[in-house]
Amino acid sequence: MVLRNKKGQESVREVRVKVLEAEDDGNKSLFVFDEPRDARGTALLIHGHKDRADDQWLYLPALKRVKRISSSNRSGSFMGSEFTYEDMTVQEVEKYTYRYLRDEPCGDGLDCVVTERIPVEKGSVYRRQLVWRDKSALRVWKVEYYDRKDAHLKTLTIGEYRQYLDRFWRAGSMAMVNHLTGKSTDLVWTDYRFGTDIDDRDFTRTGLRRVR
């Protein structure tokens, strides 16, 4: 993750993410921070839920403390970046209502659908989002975020899609630009691995104390 301020000064963040997708409830995800080095070993465990607020635990390695934290921090910046926690967590279908707007080319000249989605949760920082999705593989190429006052706050541009296991499309780059502050964040995803032997055990409170 490359954070860039208005003057173009950069700083780098490195995070490892594990996600366990579930059919009946929300996904479980684990974020482990590698850079900056003073935050190394800090880990965030999220048990996502479709029908209620997520459960979140933070692991603080200096104290070896696992702390249940509020999941109301959805609007907060993720590691000082232009991504909020809300942007970083997996987008469950149930968390929005949708409206079809128009057909329009997007990405690299693909045939796309533009949809407006409105967060169901009142705690969201966003009033609405516009989503550009291609018709062939339903990949998201662009998202425009509008704040509570309906001002165009941020634009996310997604690219470098690759297909894994002949099934799963995953993006290699996500660029978030904040139009109000002039700051931006490039999120570069590498080393995607599917079908690894991770299971529920990697997403427990006790497992959180073992993260590296």
Added chain:
Amino acid sequence: MPSRALSRALSRALVRLLWFGVCLFGVATHPAASHGQAGIYEVDLTGRLAAENRWFPQTALFQGQGSHASGFVAEPNLYLEDEAGRILNVTPWFRYDSADDRRTHYDLREAYLLLSGAAGNGEWELRLGVDRVFWGVVESRHLVDIVNQIDLVEHPDEKTRMGQPMAYVTWSSDWGVVELLGMSWHRKRTFPGSDGRLRASVVVDNDLAEYESSSGKWHPDFAARYSHTLGLLDFGASVFDGTAREPAFGLCFDCGPQGVPSNSTGPPGSPGPPVPVLYPIYHQIRQYGLDAQWTTGSLLLKLEAIRRSGARNLAGVEETFNAFVLGGEYTFFSLWNTDADLTLFAEWDRDERGRRATNFYENDLFAALRLMLNDVQGTEMTVSVLHDLDKRQSIYGLELARRLSDAFSLDLGAVAITNIERDDLYYDLRQDGFVQLGINYHF
């Protein structure tokens, strides 16, 4: 010096334990032991070096004490993991302090072998060696947390913990988490030496420490905890049976090295005034603990409570007592539409022994305010006050942390002690408010 001899003996023992761990790991990862699927998967050497300074603006009360101390901390960490997921984690720790030879000390914070695996639809975990375990939820003090000894010379807030040798089993599933610990080799609490600030008028001599148990520091101690998450509630119930972490004290006059009376204070042949010294006494105690947190929206409600028996009160009499901390925190996320979060803390600390309590928290109100800017530098600032509800005394705290670059970070801290009454346990610390500045290098 006897403390040096003791330190040497301790360090030899620590080194032996370390070697034991490494050998154990070597055996565990040997191809013959794991049917050929072995090999080190990950080796990681990381850590922290820090340069620190402490200034005491008020005049020292006792002879030998200065107004400034500088020093450094080294905390390297070696992490080894093999392909089967077995982990060896070693974290030695060292501090040098220019003013106080007792604050110059080292410790093995961690040196354990970690094994884990599936058990039914849950998991088990075994930690063998030196480790630190944290139990609790509140901020003002760590009440329930009892497994590890307090490294008191690090900071008077009693939150820094030393490594403890243990065998530690965790078993968890849908029904919750069970932790079982067997411990031996009791660690003595660290205390400032005669040249150190933040000490009582009478110095504590750890070389004279006494144990109630005839097996001394080797007494086997046990602890267990059950914890679970039920919706918005996280709770834990724990029990500890064994050697107290908090000592009682005995007063001894003219106890020289090894408890032999000495006349070192005056010229030969003319005995000077008797020199008092405190010696710690570690009794056998049992402590039941309860910790709970209710996490709802931006509000966290918290409780920690203990019942301890076998310990001595301030009058030196055995007294079973209850103590609790009740409070919570509330966070204003994205304060005024910025990236900053502001958290307010309020806690009530109560020890039913009142004036017979052996700590500051007999009946106190803790209030704090933490501002996290969530900026690139990760700037974080906390101001706090611990106010005694029965007296006028208060302890104020300030903590500021900021990242300077990927490798460097800065810590600023300050403690102010006000209106301490003459009959209070902490009266001798009334001049010992301080400011400290540290620069950390993370590698």
